[in-house]
Amino acid sequence: MNSNVQAKNPGTLSIALGELEGRLNEVLKEVRRLRNQARTLEEENQRLRAFMYSPLEGENGRQQLLRLYQEGFHVCPLHFARVRDGQGCLFCEGFLEKKGAFPYG
Ligand SMILES: [Zn+2]
DSSP states (O other), rough: OOOHHHHHHHEEEEHHHHHHHHHHHHHHHHHHHHHHHHHHHHHHHHHHHHHHSSSTTTTTHHHHHHHHHHTTOHHHHHTTTTTOOTOOOOOHHHHHHTTTTTTTT
């Protein structure tokens, strides 16, 4: 069937192949972009983890959790270490209260 198409319109196949090649190149470009983005995010994640898991001098576990929360990260088991995007989290606050670390509760 394909050879029929080719026989009737000799240029059609090479045009189709050209288009396909163009699309493949776009997809490959996108894959490279996403791979670079993933690498950047991975590095950022590692830096954040190192920062988050290192307690400040004289800081106990509760104070460390409270500090992480105040710096904008979830400390609740449900979303631990994710960015809160400026939103309060009832799970975090409940968790901190249970740990005796939440000062407003
Ligand atoms: Zn939370």
